[in-house]
Amino acid sequence: MGSNTQIQRTSHKIPGFDPYNDAHVLAVEKKISDEAGVGFKVSSFDPDTETVTFERIRTVTEVSSERGSTRLIATLRTDAKPSDGDREAARLEHANPGYTMTQYEPHLMRGVLEQLSEEVVRCRSAVANALSVKPWDVQVSERSGGGFDLRLPKSYMPSKHDEKLTEVAENVVGAPGWYVDVSPRALSAQIIPGQPPTFPEAIPYPFDEKIPDRATDRRAWAQLPMGQILPERADAASPRFALDLESGPHTAINGVSGAGKTVTISAAIFGALARGMQLAIVDLPSKKVDFLWAKKFCAPGFWGCDSLEASVTTMGLIYDEGQRRAEILERHGAVKASELPPSEQFPPIFVVVDELTGLLLPEEVPKISKEDPIRIEAEQINSDKARLKRFIKKTAAELRFVDTKLLLSTQVASQNTGITPDLRTNLQNKVLLGAKPTDGNRRLALNDPSMVPRIPENVANDKVARLGVGVFETEAEPGVFKSFYADFREYERRLTAMGVPTCDSPAPSKAQISQYTGGETFEDAGQQLPDDDPWNGRRVPKAASDRVYSEDGTELRGAAAAARAGRQSSA
16 A cells, blocks of 8 residues: 655636735635635746646555455545535546546545446446435445345335345346345345246146145135245245135136136135035036036035026025024124034035126117017016126125135126126235236236236246236235146046045026026926926926917017916906
């Protein structure tokens, strides 16, 4: 280490200068100091040329071979203040090309300059901006193995700054997959290169995991395995995504066609059945093929997929069963099912309602004669849909404490498609499937989209990794996940091997359909039909003698037919 004293001079022509007037001399020295830097004093005056020479003494200390670079310790201006850092940095760096001021110590009247690479300078500037401090408040050096070592200022706060530091690592000095490892107590950090996390082509369902015992660990038992969560880093383990049906019994699954709803819902169905829950499935007849593998595992009356009337009936049966269970709770003075004595416990009912929009969206009623069969049919459909919606909403709102668990699935969860706000608010768990959902779909499907991460581009653009991918929002946390996968035949085989109860005729009976929809059944007409009745309790064409027609020859049905028949019989 060595030091040397330098005398800096500057000369200026100052007409009328009076070296014997102290006030004049001080004024001239101040003016020159403002222009050329603090510390200049008059040293000589040539009256012939009216030239004044000013001098100041500066001391520069050099320290070499530290971190393989040269450091300079420069004396600051005598009046330098903490707020003058930008001015001093610009002055010193201009006077010492290739050096950057890395420390500013006005109380010691010195600044430290170092030779830094362009990458380090850029990283230092980005980190300082993220922490809202000056660049010299952050110390940055190149890290062995790539990336950067950081020394952080005392103002660093993990909750305030970690997300911003990650943005610097991923988007400024590195790439997706780079991460920040911070030691808050030591005020040190590393920006470390890495690869972005992703998913494999398929994640097998964890069939070999032991199911917790309901009696001894009800909360663990109620966790339905759904998939794996995308970890923060590629080298980290993937956490489990599970539906916690104890704290959040009702779930909404949204996603466009092909997003992986047959996959995700099937995993939930298997988990529920494997835990001894009763299964109910409600779906459009045209879509029921997706769950035919699970039909025989539905409880009696709980396969509501063969017709709209069957869907209404299944939900009606579930709601009434919930009322029966509520009466049991009341008799025992219990608030929820888990408080009942073991002898009075009943199995939870896991209700899957798929294609909710198709089931609830009203038909357009044509503005034609009230007796026209087309209008009558549309009105009847809407009446049944209104009944179905009422049962679903009341089940969601009233039956969570009697161990009824709803899983509602649709493509778009909006009020225009039948998903009203009062229904959405009773669905604690939200799942949105699909690699690239629109902002509109995120707003409709999630409670607070701003708190739910988006699917990273490396996953969304990977044709293999993005299969079965989505985001979730539960009462515990949000995240990105990929559904467990198994062939439906494997689900069916394993459930059979486990001895899960089956039912030969899980669809609602004709009498039950009549009870919940007010529709005519075959029994009402005194007809005996085979067991494989394709109408499943719905009305069948009447005999010719039973048909009723309007004056223009149009066949009438329902209330219009009854009114017409009454007028004819009284005529």
